[in-house]
Amino acid sequence: MATPLYVGIDLGTTNSTAAAFDGEKLTLIRNAQGANLTPSVVRIDARGAVTVGDRARRLIDSDPQNTRSEFKRLMGTSQALEFAAAKLSKKPEELAAEVLKSLRKDVEQQLGVAPTCAVISVPALFELPQSAATSEAARLAGFSRVELIQEPVASALAAGWSANDEGSWLVYDLGGGTFDVSLLETRDGLLRVVGHDGDNFLGGRDFDQAIVDEVLAELLRTQGVDIRRADPRHATALRKLKRAVEEAKIELSRTDELPLLVPGAFETDNGPVDVDVVLTRARVEAACAPLVQRSINVCLRLLAAHGLEPSQLGKVVLVGGPTAMPFLRSQVQAALGAPFATDLDPMTLVAQGAALYAASSGLDGRPAASSAQPAPSGRKVWLQYPAMSSDLSPHVVGRLVEGDSGPKPALVRLVRADGGWSSPDSPLSAEGAFVLSVELVPRKPNTFRLEGMGADGKPVPLAPASFTIVQGLTLSDPPLSRSIGVALANNAVRVYFERGAPLPARRTFRQRTVEAVAKGSTGNVLRIPIVQGELEWAHLCRLVGALEIRGDQLKASLPADAEVELTLELDRGGRLSARALVPALGQVFEQVAQLQVPDATPESLQEGLTAARERLSMLRSSAFRRGAPGVVASLSQADQALAEIERDVEAARGGDADAGQKARRGLLDLDAQLEQAEAGLRWPELEETVREELAVASSWVAQFGSPAEQTLLDEAMKACERARAGRQQVELQRHLRSVRKLGNAAFYRHPSAWEWQFDSASSRVSEASDVSKAEELVQRGRRALEQQRREELRHVVEQLWRLLPEDAQERRLAHDSGVR
Amino acid sequence: MIPFGAIIGVIVALRLLSRNQEGQSQQASPYATNSSYLFLTIVLVIPSTLFTLFGLLAGVWFFAPFTLLGIALCFPWTVARHVFIPLGWPRWASRFSYLAMMSWGSDARGGQALAAAWALLRARNPSAEARAYVEAKLEAADSPLRGAGIVAHGLMAASRGDLETARVLCRSVSLLDRRVAPRLARKLALEWCLADAAAHGRWREVLVISQKGSGSYSLAAFFRASARRLLAEPHAGRVVLISWWVLALRWWATWPLLKRAWRTPPRRASLLDLEAGETQAADRLARALELHAALARVPAGHEALALSAAAVAWDEALDSSKVHDLAAERAQGVGPLAGAEALDVLGDEVAEELAAWALAREVKLAQLEPGSDMVENVAYRVRNELLERIESAAQDMTYRLAERRPLPSEEEWRHFLALQHQCTLATSLGGLEVRRLAFDAVNVPLCNLGAWLFNERQEKAIANGMFRWLLEESRDVGTEEDCRRYQNNVGCGA
Amino acid sequence: MSLSEKDVFARLKENAFHVLGLRPSCTRMEVEREGQKLLAMLELGLSEAAHYDTPVGRMPRTAELVRASMATLRDPTTRLQHALWAQLPPGTPAAQVPAKEEPASWPEAPVRLGWRRPG
Structure with missing residues (x-):
């Protein structure tokens, strides 16, 4: 039997790596330059020739218009990258595909086979569109089957493969662009991801950026030159400076001081400006310290979420290039206390883990033609067994293939090739099947012979005659990193797949429509938004797709409150498909619209930023007023986040699309934070409102209400009290509305009620949507008032109200969902 | 000679005339029945038919087809109802239904659509053309939409297989003002609803429908009497049943229902049966789970009792120290508070399941046992x-x-x-x-x-x-x- | 709007222990072993693995359900929750008793009353 080929690829922000596993040992793939790491840089020249890796990276400074890096951060967005000379624009997944193609070629050169299947690693917090884009890149690169594994899981798998101890681990993975931390646990040879956390936009690059900012600050101090990231003029120079800083940073782990000289780097209105500063290790460390602390905070948060102390950790595995910095190592060590797993290469661990995972999910990369054995003779048996098993005695299940001729065995047995074990003879069931448990030798490939015997005791040849199971640490299914669900019309989320659910997964729920869709109308659409995230309000989750039922597709009109059977399906590569069955029409809808990370334009970001700032200041004043110290404290965190987002928005305005995406996510997280803070304040506010309104309503109803209304009010007041005691917010608001209505009805029976309403409405004329019309109405109202025409006054007030602004509308938040 | 050509000519003329009038005169009562055909029937059709009948009696066989046609023109709805609708011919059903404008009161167009939709419902393999014809008729009945039009839409939905919509529409006729919902439309809607509910074994619904609906009193009363006997309600006697059967006049159609309702009603399952097998449950959690699972088999009418029993059992289980110990034991290795937290979550899950069940089985909340936390x-x-x-x-x-x-x-x-x-x-x-x-x-x-x-x-x-x-x-x-x-x-x- | 008919008894019907045919006292390794065996049997279409018993009746077993159940039981927190619901074994005599039926329907009613074509 030829050795299998399991390929794993770490598609990184700065560098990519491939590794292969043959069931026994791991091999790292070397590229044409003989290196394990291939820079994730793609260059397309004027003739359209594509260069990938080191050769492309060398040109990134001199020819930035035609050389692109760090496109991984844009995966899943619609952002296209331009190549000026070739006049081409490429999507991020197309560029990633070029890198994958080059790695695939390296595998072919080293091992002689171009793999058709592979496992590719993705950051743990990748959202669905990003995962889908990665799968798409693999398909473009010529892989026919691909599975994704989360990077921390891959590194843990690789680390666990070579270690023997059991317990809790932390994988600290600081890549070029993302930071992931995962808490893992090994017990009984089984690896379990207990939880993960991370910062989707904290990476080595941000360290460089921090040092660049430091250098720019120095320029301002010493030469009085103010260089802003938002200025597109400086984009090239900044990139050059960043490269210099990158090199200096590596150098500084050996020396204490280093001069940084970039002559004539920046063009300003007063002529060119040189960069000439001395970087000291202490200064660099001081600049990076907040970033390291941020990463440590994430680790501590994760440990706390699972009730663990840092002292309970068995080991910390460091992954990623930036973790080589001695300063970072010592800080992390000091904060977490646990020893580092030292024998592992932080740069290639992920690829190794991906290759191991390919083995445990049986993803043999050999093309079908070469892996096919010469047609074996014997009765065909359909076998099911794990290609890789952590269990020392897994089951092997087999069934005779129906329709195959040849002598039929009555008994079967399994014999381990080393002769150390054999199963008892097992009779076949009525379905021609057998279920046997086998014994494995630990940490080795175990080959078994399948032997059949006829009723007469003579051997019957079976095909396949043998198979191999590798014993080792396994992980059976890739878990989902964030819950996926459907946004409902009331802004709630119906979760279809919980975080940690194994992939592939499929689930059907019955929903009901809240709005009618008329047959044949194109403008009339029922939207079913699909969201990803852990928050209970839909508007705080990320929209990852939407299923649309359009009027022009309908056989008959879809009434409100019709049943819709919605099925969501996720494959192992993170591709989402959705289908909606409308039983009343017998029609199925499958088009999933817009599976993309939304664009982040500087304008929309600015808008979001302004809104967040306003909300924050309102919240703060209301928190102070109510004396809620907990809320005030949580708002100071939001303050920091806001400052950071502001910086990113500014960078986005300077043309940095990646910073724009970062800002977009930051805003969403900030929203969630503010929402929480608001929830803490809402209840006391509501209680106070209820108290006030109850007093007002009962006095009006007592004066002007009918006996029936008095009864209704008494009942509503009782219900209010009950809801208040049970802290049922929605219920309380509902009864409050009811009380308000009764109070209002009584109030308007007062002879001067409309007069008062008119006074209050006319004082808000400046807010009206059409001020001149409103003023005209006010004049009419005055006349009506003078002439004591109550009906007309009322009419005027009602018209005025229509011109005044209304409150925000909830459903618009919930991604416009049309189902509940 | 009978001037049938002339009769038809007059019909067309009257039709055009009435259309013009609709356009011109706004003062006419909106509920008025279009009586032009009635006028024509009295003036022309009945005398001509009588004339041919006498001729026939006198032995002039030549008159036979004309007599038949005359009779058909005298009773157009009967012809539509018993000939064209069973044949599944929407066009002819609709035409004769037009002649029966008297029966449709203020909603003649709706009546036409209704007859067409009904014929479509009866057609074996309705052609796309027939469907389009009915749809056009429905559209014509839409402005303004009245009682018969609504029933027509319902029947059309039924012919598409969308029974849910059909039910909603047919039942809704009772909400309308009677002046815009002709008696015939109400009667047909009621009959369709009764047949549909009976066909799906929803006898409780039959009770409700027969009480709410109008237009066909004796048939509704017969269905009600049958449903009451089938559901073994008290005082559901055979005398009432047979009397309404006789009065409803649909003897052949309803004979199987009569037979079925006549037989002695089955003894009702009582909740005691359910409890008998379940007392061996040792601990409170298993007991609560058992009562919870038993809800899957609760017969109609006992929901509130069964739900209260399960809720009380859950109250006891969630308070019991033994259950807390069990949870703590199972939670070993997760954390010190995990056991208690898990029970809190369990409480929420149970409440959610019970609420979903109560909603699905439409349990009246006022009937639940008060005082239990879970019930609340x-x-x-x-x-x-x-x-x-x-x-x-x-x-x-x-x-x-x-x-x-x-x-x-x-x-x-x-x-x-x-x-x-x-x-x-x-x-x-x-x-x-x-x-x-x-x-x-x-x-x-x-x-x-x-x-x-x-x-x-x-x-x-x-x-x-x-x-x-x-x-x-x-x-x-x-x-x-x-x-x-x-x-x-x-x-x-x- | 969080309640729907599909939720009714979901926690008994889709209990991970019932799906895998295990009791709450089983070990982690048993979960993996049983799950792997069931997945293999389902893949080969063996009738033995096609159904599982719950306190509210027999349910069809699918590969997705088995995989999800394994994941559920790997995580101690979710396992604890399922263990509480699985306290009642699926084989209780009550589970086998069919629901008391409503009086039988009269399916030919629409035909008899002229609303549908016979046959």
Whole structure:
């Protein structure tokens, strides 16, 4: 039997790596330059020739218009990258595909086979569109089957493969662009991801950026030159400076001081400006310290979420290039206390883990033609067994293939090739099947012979005659990193797949429509938004797709409150498909619209930023007023986040699309934070409102209400009290509305009620949507008032109200969902 | 010679004339029956038919076909009902139904559509052309939409296989003003609903429908008597059953139901049967789970009792120290508080399941045993769910009204019915309090919808239907202003 | 709007222990072993693995359900929750008793009353 080929690829922000596993040992793939790491840089020249890796990276400074890096951060967005000379624009997944193609070629050169299947690693917090884009890149690169594994899981798998101890681990993975931390646990040879956390936009690059900012600050101090990231003029120079800083940073782990000289780097209105500063290790460390602390905070948060102390950790595995910095190592060590797993290469661990995972999910990369054995003779048996098993005695299940001729065995047995074990003879069931448990030798490939015997005791040849199971640490299914669900019309989320659910997964729920869709109308659409995230309000989750039922597709009109059977399906590569069955029409809808990370334009970001700032200041004043110290404290965190987002928005305005995406996510997280803070304040506010309104309503109803209304009010007041005691917010608001209505009805029976309403409405004329019309109405109202025409006054007030602004509308938040 | 050619000519002329009049005279009563054909029948068709009949009696065989045609023209609905509809010929059914304009009162176009849709329902393999014909007829009946038109839409939905919509529409006729819902349409809607409910074994629904519907009193009474016997209700005697069977006059059609209802009703399963096998459960958690699982087998009518029993068992289980010990033991290695937390989560999960069950089985909350924490929790969830559904549907209607997005008349009516149905359900489960809150939620949007339909779109019949329902609600749970407003609105006519 | 008919008894019907045919006292390795065996049997279409018993009746077993159940039981927190619901074994005599039926329907009613074509 030829050795299998399991390929794993770490598609990184700065560098990519491939590794292969043959069931026994791991091999790292070397590229044409003989290196394990291939820079994730793609260059397309004027003739359209594509260069990938080191050769492309060398040109990134001199020819930035035609050389692109760090496109991984844009995966899943619609952002296209331009190549000026070739006049081409490429999507991020197309560029990633070029890198994958080059790695695939390296595998072919080293091992002689171009793999058709592979496992590719993705950051743990990748959202669905990003995962889908990665799968798409693999398909473009010529892989026919691909599975994704989360990077921390891959590194843990690789680390666990070579270690023997059991317990809790932390994988600290600081890549070029993302930071992931995962808490893992090994017990009984089984690896379990207990939880993960991370910062989707904290990476080595941000360290460089921090040092660049430091250098720019120095320029301002010493030469009085103010260089802003938002200025597109400086984009090239900044990139050059960043490269210099990158090199200096590596150098500084050996020396204490280093001069940084970039002559004539920046063009300003007063002529060119040189960069000439001395970087000291202490200064660099001081600049990076907040970033390291941020990463440590994430680790501590994760440990706390699972009730663990840092002292309970068995080991910390460091992954990623930036973790080589001695300063970072010592800080992390000091904060977490646990020893580092030292024998592992932080740069290639992920690829190794991906290759191991390919083995445990049986993803043999050999093309079908070469892996096919010469047609074996014997009765065909359909076998099911794990290609890789952590269990020392897994089951092997087999069934005779129906329709195959040849002598039929009555008994079967399994014999381990080393002769150390054999199963008892097992009779076949009525379905021609057998279920046997086998014994494995630990940490080795175990080959078994399948032997059949006829009723007469003579051997019957079976095909396949043998198979191999590798014993080792396994992980059976890739878990989902964030819950996926459907946004409902009331802004709630119906979760279809919980975080940690194994992939592939499929689930059907019955929903009901809240709005009618008329047959044949194109403008009339029922939207079913699909969201990803852990928050209970839909508007705080990320929209990852939407299923649309359009009027022009309908056989008959879809009434409100019709049943819709919605099925969501996720494959192992993170591709989402959705289908909606409308039983009343017998029609199925499958088009999933817009599976993309939304664009982040500087304008929309600015808008979001302004809104967040306003909300924050309102919240703060209301928190102070109510004396809620907990809320005030949580708002100071939001303050920091806001400052950071502001910086990113500014960078986005300077043309940095990646910073724009970062800002977009930051805003969403900030929203969630503010929402929480608001929830803490809402209840006391509501209680106070209820108290006030109850007093007002009962006095009006007592004066002007009918006996029936008095009864209704008494009942509503009782219900209010009950809801208040049970802290049922929605219920309380509902009864409050009811009380308000009764109070209002009584109030308007007062002879001067409309007069008062008119006074209050006319004082808000400046807010009206059409001020001149409103003023005209006010004049009419005055006349009506003078002439004591109550009906007309009322009419005027009602018209005025229509011109005044209304409150925000909830459903618009919930991604416009049309189902509940 | 009988001037049949002339008769038909006169019909066409009258038809054109009546159309012109519709266009010109606005003063004519909107509820008036189009009596042109009646006039024609008395003046021309009956005398001619009598004449041919006498001729036939005198032995002039030549008159035979004319006599038959004459008789057919005298009783057009009978011909449509017993000849063309069973044959599944929508075109002819619709034409004869037009001649039967007397039976359709103020909704002759609806009647035509109804006959066509019914014939389509009876057709073996209806052609696309026949379908298109019926759809055109339905469209013609849409402006304005009245009782018979609504039933026609219902039958059309049934012919598509969409029974749910058909049910909603056929039942909704009882909400309309009788002047715009002809008796024949009400009768047919009632019969269809009864047949449908019986076919699906929903005998409890048969009881409700037969009480609410109108137009076919004796048949409804017979179905009610049968359903009561089948459901083994007290005092459901055979005398009543047989009397209504005789009076309903549909002897052949209803014979199997009579036979079935005549037999002794089966003894009812009591909850005691269920409990007998379940007392061996040792600990409280298993006991609660057992009663919980037993809900899957609770017969209709015992829901409240069974739910209360399960809820009380859960109260006991969640309070029991043994169960806490068990949870703590199972939680070893997860954390010190995990056991207690898991029980809290369990409590929430149970409440959610019980509430979903209560909602699915439409348990009346007032019948639940008071004093149990779990019952309170379940009742709160059910109430909240019912109201949230109503609020979100009302919100949606508000948006649609704000955007002035019109739907076809029939769908406007269905949109209202969906909301009205939810309110009715909420009231029946949650009682007066939920009724008040539901009314508060739908009052404004429904009133606006009705006003829009009435004033701008001339859909007075269905708008009036909406106001009638709103009036009924506001009498019980609205303010005086609400009552007065809807009285006025209903008074504006249909 | 969080309640729907599909939720009724979901926690008994889709209990991970019932799906895998295990009791709450089983070990982690048993979960993996049983799950792997069931997945293999389902893949080969063996009738033995096609159904599982719950306190509310027999349910069809699918590969997705088995995989999800394995994941559920790997995580101690979710396992604890399922263990509480699985306290009642699926084989209780009550589970086998069919629900008391409503009086039988009269399916030919629409035909008899003229609303549908016979046959």
